[in-house]
Amino acid sequence: MRRSVSVMLVIALCISGMTINAKGIEGDGEITTRFADGGYIIESVTENSARSTGSKSGYKRYKYYESNGKMAWCVDIFGNFVYTGATSTCIASNISVTVYDTAWVEIASNSSESGNSAIGQVTMGRYALGALVESKTVDLRLTCDANGNLS
Numbered sequence: 001m002r003r004s005v006s007v008m009l010v011i012a013l014c015i016s017g018m019t020i021n022a023k024g025i026e027g028d029g030e031i032t033t034r035f036a037d038g039g040y041i042i043e044s045v046t047e048n049s050a051r052s053t054g055s056k057s058g059y060k061r062y063k064y065y066e067s068n069g070k071m072a073w074c075v076d077i078f079g080n081f082v083y084t085g086a087t088s089t090c091i092a093s094n095i096s097v098t099v100y101d102t103a104w105v106e107i108a109s110n111s112s113e114s115g116n117s118a119i120g121q122v123t124m125g126r127y128a129l130g131a132l133v134e135s136k137t138v139d140l141r142l143t144c145d146a147n148g149n150l151s
Helices: 002-016
Strands: 019-025 031-035 040-047 055-065 071-083 088-099 104-114 117-128 131-143
Touching (some): 055 131, 071 104, 071 117, 088 131
Antiparallel strands (some): 031 040, 055 071, 071 088, 104 117
16 A cells, blocks of 8 residues: 555656646747646746846746646746847846745755856755655746847
C-alpha cells in the first residue's frame, strides 16, 4: 500500500511538471502558457520611466494560476539595460518571488545577464501534508532591443 502511494506521488509530480506547448498572445500583449494540469502562467512586461537616454529598466512578471483560476504565485525578473540604437546590453538583473497560496514555496531561483537579456529560472513547489506534491520550473527572460524596447 505504501509503495503504491509513493508511485502515485511520483507519477503526479511527473505529470504536473509537464507543459503543453501552447502559448497565446492575449489582446493586451500578455502571453499565456498552459500546463497539462490546467494551470497557466500569464507573462507581462512593465517598463520603468527612462532615467536617461540610452538606459532602460523594467521587469517581466510571470503570474501562475492554478486550474481553478486562483493566482498562487508570481515571479518578476528585473533588468537594467544600456542601448545605443545599434546594440543593447543587460548590465544588472534580479528576481523577486511573491507567494499568494501558502501551500507553495520557492525551491530555487537564479538570475544573470546574458547579452541583451536578463535571464533566470525559478522552481516552485506545492506541499500537502508535508510532502512535495507538485513542482513548476519556469525559465525567465527579459530582453531589450537596440532601441530600448523591452520584451
